Amino acid sequence: MxxxxxxxxxxxxxxxxxxxxxxxxxxxxxxxxxxxxxxxxxxxxxxxxxxxxRSIAPLPKFKAEKSELFPTTPVINVQSRAEALSQKLYDFCLNKQNPVTIIRGLSQVLGMNLSLFTTKWLVDQVPKHPCEVRKQFAQAPEFNLDEWGRNQWETHSTKQRSTVQTYAKYQVQSFVETRDFQLRKRKFDDAGLEGEYVIGMNKQIKFGTNVDLSEPKLFGDHLDEINKLPWWLRLNDRRNPLSQVGYPILGMNTLQLYMKVLGSRTPGHQENLNMCAVNINIGPGDTEWFCTPPEYWAVIQKMCRDNNVNYLSGSWWPNLKELEDAGIPVLRCTQKPGDLIFLNAGTVHWVQSTGWCNNVAWNVGPLNADHFKQAIERYQFNFGEGYQSLIxxxxxxxxxxxxxxxxxxxxxxxxxxxxxxxxxxxxxxxxxxxxxxxxxxxxxxxxxxxxxxxxxxxxxxxxxxxxxxxxxxxxxxxxxxxxxxxxxxxxxxxxxxxxxxxxxxxxxxxxxxxxxxxxxxxxxxxxxxxxxxxx
Ligand SMILES: [Zn+2]
The missing domain is CATH 2.10.110.20 (Cysteine Rich Protein)
Structure with missing residues (x-):
């Protein structure tokens, strides 16, 4: 042989x-x-x-019923420290039935100081710290149009190096300009809701991504705040295998911060090796999430292929109507300032900010047998596709x-x-x-x-x-x-x-x-x- x-x-x-x-x-x-x-x-x-x-994972044999296409996202209002640290919360978030959970009130009951993650703190303390900037075109979240107004899945953005100080200037300017413009517009139109911002379609915007907070000397206080969370949400815990590998895997077992203006988009993806993800919105604005249960990933992968974009290495933004027609459920939810999003293993997601805000994110896992199985399956799939498994x-x-x-x-x-x-x-x-x-x-x-x-x-x-x-x-x-x-x-x-x-x-x-x-x-x-x- x-x-x-x-x-x-x-x-x-x-x-x-x-x-x-x-x-x-x-x-x-x-x-x-x-x-x-x-x-x-x-x-x-x-x-x-x-x-x-296996060159491609099998497609699920089912289509969701019409009534199941837009499930509501569970929001857990945590009222006390005991609730935050309870087994009940852990069991709920890790339940396969819940691809995404919003946990509200966690930072208050645990006394976390989230002001360390604001643009003001970064500009005051580490102005020259690197920030990657992605230029994008603002769009309504339901679809993605090319420059001629045709629907497409592939999204384009150009990448450049910058600093948090430079991006912060842009972030503040963009906020003031949009606010003043919309205030003037409201005076004339006498329409629009107070505090809601309307996306200026096709306007070029910049999204500040991958601000690396892994250096303990600079960001030790930040790590201390994150470690106030329950053990399974912490960045470092001896029960969380990803944090115990002994070396940094940037953005997975280290903190990364995102700086956003209205319309900033994170294209569709699953986490590397289907790990669970934790994401806190620092505010002041909101961010909108679109999530699909993991069993639908192969259908979405096929739709990406039909739209000439690679599921693993490409940038894509699904069309909500097409997902609905294909019988793929989408959980659409708003992450308010202070809200922690827990993404269960393998959840497909894409994210767009509906205001100006910072988010901090990292991965945890594998926390149970199913997570491990999903990670190994993806490891195998990545291998066949020539895509790097970060773990x-x-x-x-x-x-x-x-x-x-x-x-x-x-x-x-x-x-x-x-x-x-x-x-x-x-x-x-x-x-x-x-x-x-x-x-x-x-x-x-x-x-x-x-x-x-x-x-x-x-x-x-x-x-x-x-x-x-x-x-x-x-x-x-x-x-x-x-x-x-x-x-x-x-x-x-x-x-x-x-x-x-x-x-x-x-x-x-x-x-x-x-x-x-x-x-x-x-x-x-x-x-x-x-x-x-x-x-
Ligand atoms: Zn090789």
Missing amino acids: VENNIAAGDFKVAFPELIQRHVLEHASSAEILSFANDDEPYPEISATLECKL PMAQLTWLMARERENFSAILSHDFKIFLKLCMQRILWRLQRQLYKYKKLEYRIVYQPEFDKTPPNYCEKCDCELFCILFVKAVPDFDDNGKPLPLETFCEKCAHNVCTVRQNWIVLQQHTLEDLGQVIDELVADTIVKKENVDD
């Missing part, structure tokens, strides 16, 4: 079917390794562990298994089974790869890598390189004859660069016995826990 084009991220993910197969329920890592270490692997096991890349899921899986005591609040029996099945597949895959490389007489060098160091990615295709990576046997040199930093590749990309075996070294970062031991300990743990449950 010859295997081609394999990398560490490559494994099938049909977990529910796998659980039905008792063949792997208690397989030891030694058995997995011996199954893999064979020219003709044991057929049933190999069929179970074999990978088949190294293989590394994170071993981290969660190793530190399962820390994650005991989230690791249910099902969650552990998912981890185990995922690790068994990766272990099997690694052994198959090493078996092949040895047979082909590659030079394999063991170079141990320790936990909590940033992962290696393939230089060409951005996939995570877990345990096995290809490096050039002779490094490249710059014009001055200095060796360039070592580039790392997956097998497929290494062979696209050069097919000569002698030009490559295969680095192995863990022994498979060590990796297997973590699985065995996890398996022992699930058996013990299961017996306790049965008692």
